[in-house]
Amino acid sequence: MSVFRYNPRDYFYTSPMERFIVNLLDNTFDDRYRPLQSVAPYWLNQPVLNECNIGNALGEVINEKDKFAIQVDVSHFHPKELSVSVRDRELSIEGHHKERNDHSGHGSIERHFVRKYVMPEEVQTDTIESHLSDKGVLTICATKTMIGLPAARNIPIRASPKEPEAGEKSASNGTGQ
Known part of the structure; x- marks a missing residue:
């Protein structure tokens, strides 16, 4: 297991000084190529502005x-x-x-x-x-006032009179017909 970070370009840079400079430049410019992480403006990520509310x-x-x-x-x-x-x-x-x-x-x-x-x-x-x-x-x-909404109220239920059935109509006429 390696303790160092693997970089495929290291094969081409043989001296430690070349690797150091390339790694330094890579770390410096990493922020330009990072994916968009949020929709916040770029200046909100500045360390000085983190203290502001x-x-x-x-x-x-x-x-x-x-x-x-x-x-x-x-x-x-x-x-x-x-x-x-x-x-x-x-x-x-x-x-x-x-x-x-x-x-x-x-x-x-x-x-x-x-x-x-x-x-x-x-x-x-x-x-x-x-x-x-x-x-x-x-x-x-x-x-706020409650505009457009009437106060709560109870609505009475009225029962309609019961209609007599067909056989009861003739008996209620009193004619017996």
Whole structure:
């Protein structure tokens, strides 16, 4: 049993230095020829971006029969830098953060985002509330009305009168015929 990886091209490279260079180049360019593993953008696989919470940046929408809620990670923003507004059926969440690093004004950091969601017609816009958790998750929720669905009710069953049979009709006439 061999401890080394078998490569059929090693037969042609006799010196250890040639094998080392070929293996180094193969390992360097392996990523170009790997099969497509997911539909995620290529930049999501970068080690630096793995620390960012990009998966929840768009938010999570909860649409149940009695409530509508949205959860968005806004941990890089202070509450005063966030705004939530409703216009017609459109819910808008906006965050804007700006800071300067030094007194000369040469360095600055700025973050800005806008998320817009179209709410279902059943959402009561006057019941919308927002809450920011200590971990930086903004939750916006509202109750829904039951439009188009009538309240449950009992339907009475009426019995129809029993029809007399053919022989009973003549007896009920009283003529006896």
